[in-house]
Amino acid sequence: MMAILDDIRARLARTFRAPEGAFSFAVSGTGTAGMETAVANLTRPGMRAVAIVTGYFGDRLAQMLVRYGADVTRVDVEWGRACDPARLEAALSGSGADLVTMVHAETSTGVLNPVEDLCRIARARGAQTIVDAVTSLGVHPVDAAGWNADVVYSCSQKGLGAPSGLAPVTFAPGTFRLKAEGRRSFYLDLQLLRDYWIDRKYHHTISAPLIYALQEALAVVEEEGLEARWERHRRNHRALLDALSALGLDVLPPPGERLWSLNAVKVPQGADEAGIRKALLQDYGIEIGAGLGPLAGKIWRIGLMGSGSTQENITRLVSALEKLLRP
Amino acid sequence: MMAILDDIRARLARTFRAPEGAFSFAVSGTGTAGMETAVANLTRPGMRAVAIVTGYFGDRLAQMLVRYGADVTRVDVEWGRACDPARLEAALSGSGADLVTMVHAETSTGVLNPVEDLCRIARARGAQTIVDAVTSLGVHPVDAAGWNADVVYSCSQKGLGAPSGLAPVTFAPGTFRLKAEGRRSFYLDLQLLRDYWIDRKYHHTISAPLIYALQEALAVVEEEGLEARWERHRRNHRALLDALSALGLDVLPPPGERLWSLNAVKVPQGADEAGIRKALLQDYGIEIGAGLGPLAGKIWRIGLMGSGSTQENITRLVSALEKLLRP
Numbered sequence: 219m220m221a222i223l224d225d226i227r228a229r230l231a232r233t234f235r236a237p238e239g240a241f242s243f244a245v246s247g248t249g250t251a252g253m254e255t256a257v258a259n260l261t262r263p264g265m266r267a268v269a270i271v272t273g274y275f276g277d278r279l280a281q282m283l284v285r286y287g288a289d290v291t292r293v294d295v296e297w298g299r300a301c302d303p304a305r306l307e308a309a310l311s312g313s314g315a316d317l318v319t320m321v322h323a324e325t326s327t328g329v330l331n332p333v334e335d336l337c338r339i340a341r342a343r344g345a346q347t348i349v350d351a352v353t354s355l356g357v358h359p360v361d362a363a364g365w366n367a368d369v370v371y372s373c374s375q376k377g378l379g380a381p382s383g384l385a386p387v388t389f390a391p392g393t394f395r396l397k398a399e400g401r402r403s404f405y406l407d408l409q410l411l412r413d414y415w416i417d418r419k420y421h422h423t424i425s426a427p428l429i430y431a432l433q434e435a436l437a438v439v440e441e442e443g444l445e446a447r448w449e450r451h452r453r454n455h456r457a458l459l460d461a462l463s464a465l466g467l468d469v470l471p472p473p474g475e476r477l478w479s480l481n482a483v484k485v486p487q488g489a490d491e492a493g494i495r496k497a498l499l500q501d502y503g504i505e506i507g508a509g510l511g512p513l514a515g516k517i518w519r520i521g522l523m524g525s526g527s528t529q530e531n532i533t534r535l536v537s538a539l540e541k542l543l544r545p
Numbered sequence: 546m547m548a549i550l551d552d553i554r555a556r557l558a559r560t561f562r563a564p565e566g567a568f569s570f571a572v573s574g575t576g577t578a579g580m581e582t583a584v585a586n587l588t589r590p591g592m593r594a595v596a597i598v599t600g601y602f603g604d605r606l607a608q609m610l611v612r613y614g615a616d617v618t619r620v621d622v623e624w625g626r627a628c629d630p631a632r633l634e635a636a637l638s639g640s641g642a643d644l645v646t647m648v649h650a651e652t653s654t655g656v657l658n659p660v661e662d663l664c665r666i667a668r669a670r671g672a673q674t675i676v677d678a679v680t681s682l683g684v685h686p687v688d689a690a691g692w693n694a695d696v697v698y699s700c701s702q703k704g705l706g707a708p709s710g711l712a713p714v715t716f717a718p719g720t721f722r723l724k725a726e727g728r729r730s731f732y733l734d735l736q737l738l739r740d741y742w743i744d745r746k747y748h749h750t751i752s753a754p755l756i757y758a759l760q761e762a763l764a765v766v767e768e769e770g771l772e773a774r775w776e777r778h779r780r781n782h783r784a785l786l787d788a789l790s791a792l793g794l795d796v797l798p799p800p801g802e803r804l805w806s807l808n809a810v811k812v813p814q815g816a817d818e819a820g821i822r823k824a825l826l827q828d829y830g831i832e833i834g835a836g837l838g839p840l841a842g843k844i845w846r847i848g849l850m851g852s853g854s855t856q857e858n859i860t861r862l863v864s865a866l867e868k869l870l871r872p
Contacts, residue, residue, distance in 0.1 A: 246710065247574045247732060250749040254732045282731050375750065383573065383710055383752030402729055404609050405574060405581045422575040423702065425710030427754060 219426065222433050223415055229436035230386050233355065233378075233444065234370055237363035239391035243415045244384040244432060245406065246424055249352040249373030252385025254282060256348045256369040259401070259408040260317055260393065263287030267317040268309050268345070270301045270336065274326035274510045275350055279319040286402070291315065297327050297512050298482065300475040303335040310343040318345045322370075323354035326510045328482030328519065329471045330358065337365040346393070352376060355386065356439050357451045357479040357523060368393045374428070377451075377479060379524030380435035383428045451478040454527045458520065461536040465543060470517055479527070481520040482513070486543070491515050494542045502538040546753065549760055550742055556763040557713050560682060560705075560771065561697055564690035566718035570742045571711040571759060572733065573751055576679040576700030579712025581609060583675045583696040586728070586735040587644055587720065590614030594644040595636050595672070597628045597663065601653035601837045602677055606646040613729070618642065624654050624839050625809065627802040630662040637670040645672045650681035653837045655809030655846065656798045657685065664692040673720070679703060682713065683766050684778045684806040684850060695720045701755070704778075704806060706851030707762035710755045778805040781854045785847065788863040792870060797844055806854070808847040809840070813870070818842050821869050829865040 223243075230242040245255045257279070261267065267288040269280035272295045283290045293309050295301045306318065318340040322333045333349055340347045346368040351360050355370075356377030362370045368390050375382035389408060401407050405422070414421035439447060455478035459469065462483060470482040485491045491508070495518065498504045507519030520535065550570075557569035572582045584606070588594065594615040596607035599622045610617045620636050622628045633645065645667040649660045660676055667674045673695040678687050682697075683704030689697045695717050702709035716735060728734050732749065741748035766774060782805035786796065789810060797809040812818045818835070822845065825831045834846030847862065849855075 247578065248749040248752070251574065251732050254730065278731070285729050285731055373750070381752055381754045382750040383755055402612050403581065404605070404612055405578050406732075422577040423700070423709040425575070425708055425755065427708045427758075428710055428752065431754075 219424075219429070220418055222429060223424075226429065226433050226436065227415065229433070229440065230388065233360075233436060233439060234386070234388040235361045235363050236388040237390055240362065240388050241408075241412055241416075242386070242388040243411065244374070244386050244429075245411070246422060247385055248382050249371070249385050250278070251406065252352075252371035252373065252387050253279060253350060254403070255385070255387055255406040255408070256371050257282040257286055257319075258403045258406045259389075260346055260348060260369060261286035261288050264289060265316045266313065267291070267319065268293060268306065268315040270306060270318065270320040270331070271295065272299070272301055272321060272327065272329055272331060273297055273324035275324060275352065276319070276321045279321070279348070279350065283317075283319065288317065298329065298470040300329050300331045300471070301336065303332060303339055306336055306339050310339065310345065314343055315345045317348065319348045319350075321350040322360065323351065323358060323477050323479060325353045325480055325519075327471065327513065328469060328477045328480045328517075329475050330354075330477050333367070334361070334365050337367050341366055353477065353479050353523070356447060358477070359448055362388050362390070374432050374435065376523045378432070378435045378439060380431040381428060383425060384432050386432075451522065451527050454478070454522050454529065454532060455481065457529060458522060458532045458536070461532060465536070465540055470513070479521065479523040481522065482517045483520055485516055485518060489543060491518070494539070497542050498535075498538055502534070504535055504538060506535075546751075546756070547745060549756060550751075553756065553760050553763065554742065556760070556767065557715065560687075560763060560766060561713070561715040562688045562690050563715040564717055567689065567715050568735075568739055568743075569713070569715040570738065571701070571713050571756075572738070573749060574712055575709050576698070576712050577605070578733065579679075579698035579700065579714050580606060580677060581730070582712070582714055582733040582735070583698050584609040584613055585730045585733045586716075587673055587675060587696060588613035588615050591616060592643045593640065594618070594646065595620060595633065595642040597633060597645065597647040597658070598622065599626070599628055599648060599654065599656055599658060600624055600651035602651060602679065603646070603648045606648070606675070606677065610644075610646065615644065625656065625797040627656050627658045627798070628663065630659060630666055633663055633666050637666065637672065641670055642672045644675065646675045646677075648677040649687065650678065650685060650804050650806060652680045652807055652846075654798065654840065655796060655804045655807045655844075656802050657681075657804050660694070661688070661692050664694050668693055680804065680806050680850070683774060685804070686775055689715050689717070701759050701762065703850045705759070705762045705766060707758040708755060710752060711759050713759075778849065778854050781805070781849050781856065781859060782808065784856060785849060785859045785863070788859060792863070792867055797840070806848065806850045808849065809844045810847055812843055812845060816870060818845070821866070824869050825862075825865055829861070831862055831865060833862075
């Protein structure tokens, strides 16, 4: 088991493209536990944080920062658009911030944020950065070292294709020189997790089947090759968009801000948004997501992630949608 | 999946013997996440807590209380002995307490604590109670309603026999009328977890394979019957003790304070404690635990839990031990 954990650390470091000396491991919980591990270990009461909110998960990060006592400034962006780096620049130009949080791939809106630019701006102003890569790891280029991000976290089930239940995380060197007083969570305490993953000191009883599955999923990712995997996701996203445009359908985010893993399709005028989702599930065995928050009723969210990103799935979905939209 | 979660709630309520109206569910993490869910949702900064420390896990509870801002009084008991209820009575007789934590089955010492008496004393003094049943659920009689405990938590892998990764928990009615300000953890927030498990409001992506396994493990427990399962563990514990006594070996806790699931065997004078554990693992494929903390080098910890509590396992272990102790 210890050898498997070492192998997972090495594979995650490569998959995150983590910098030399980073601590890459998997939190024993879902992606939200990964998010809370990042926030719990980087936030101190009274710290000034800027939360870039481009959707549901950016908002969740802002909520967690508040819970951990940060003084939070929100940069609220219209749902369906990426954050213009000038917005972050403006937010930091005044009193500055100690920490900036952002979501690489916003699952709720299908939007890709310009994380590299955002991290560069944050770092230039002396702020640490937390990047949510839940819906991008294994799908879009994730480059923790190139971004110079302090923490990047993800989940086991989306782009990686393992069952949910583990949250891959990478902490850059220097982020884990923590003072004991500030650390509230025991379960998510980075020092205790390092003691466990690296020094084999008991902390919790890791879930063996989830660990075996994650190791295998990471091996599959590396067999395909990261670049080839990104290209497969990009190609299938484009194929879906082409097929949808023949039905007169388009996605919400503008070109250049679109996820390859999650396609936020605008519901056409007069279509029965919920009825079509229900029919897809009941009659065709295809589950797509509804819009959240301000996008409820306005978009369908179509996932093409990991082993689900195939031409066959696109053909199945589009032919079903065609029948339902033009009966 | 929602029907499975409902079934798990009902089965856990019966397995914990939870009172009417309790919220019984599984936290998406290991037993330590269950512990932290109890502490995070019942503790407020400045609250007065009494932590009964009869071993490693009682100490972990005390550490968590401190992290969540409680003013903690420890009742430290000699490792290898249960807590005398008079010790708790004395600790509460002065300034009282808002919360008392205790471990039903101390995995580190093999000791069973008199939880019913301890909970009665705490309640009489107006204190809430958290009971760790990690190594007792499905093994020893656990009776959340009869104890009148506020929170009881466990794990999925020990007495229940599923893989690790989920933490069954039961909160008594009234414990979950929480004020928002005090709730620091988002991942372990009881209100959000109730919204998810009961009202189907998204909170996190639960691990499907762990949920399937827990449901099946709970079905196996109920097929055997709780009382029959307790009796099997009691009978096999007695059989192990009889076999060990023929080798001149005895357990550390006195009669009446001994776990059926975890046997803390005193290492005899002159025996090579670590060498014998290593030989058991390498030559016989049997893993037993070492002593922790003040008991390091002094005890072996022999687990007989869930499907592992069998006469066959006892025979295998004792015959191997006999060869190693009397070569």
